[in-house]
Amino acid sequence: QQPVQSPQAVILREGEDAVINCSSSKALYSVHWYRQKHGEAPVFLMILLKGGEQKGHDKISASFNEKKQQSSLYLTASQLSYSGTYFCGTELRAGGTSYGKLTFGQGTILTVHP
């Protein structure tokens, strides 16, 4: 089941903040966040694990609500370089191992203007 991201698109001015949400109907082990610029590969930003552990980027923060199976990515004091499409990828908390397989959301397009 594909996670649902919201909003679908965000337009900001430099210095403004944004929040991108990712919601799943299934129990999750981890949520991965990626940013992708047009014509390029996804770039890893952050992993949030069941139990609260985070691994990732110094300048970006995120949260993972295990009860609601929701994650939010917080972009503060946005820069022009933050523009791109943000994807969440969810790893299911199955009975055994998920083998690291991710199911990706449809993406959130973030545009930062000067």
Next chain:
Amino acid sequence: NAGVTQTPKFRILKIGQSMTLQCTQDMNHNYMYWYRQDPGMGLKLIYYSVGAGITDKGEVPNGYNVSRSTTEDFPLRLELAAPSQTSVYFCASSPWAMGNTIYFGEGSWLTVV
């Protein structure tokens, strides 16, 4: 640092032709994946492998085949190409399962005409 290397970067195929997308990683990762990304969409898992000799289907395996004879290589074979296979293909790898960073290759742009 090579990481995950994919070839070719761009390819145009005619309907019915076959081809192989190559993927190599030099990080000694056990887990490897093939994803496809259609325009304006998220990535969908085609096949994955948990080690040499072990592969399994992902969400959208029809029309594709894979093999994993070594830890480093995970080629994706397209048989009888169809326009619906026009997409960007990403190979990825991870050191082990559950909550680890997945490293993506730069992508292969495939057009079937």
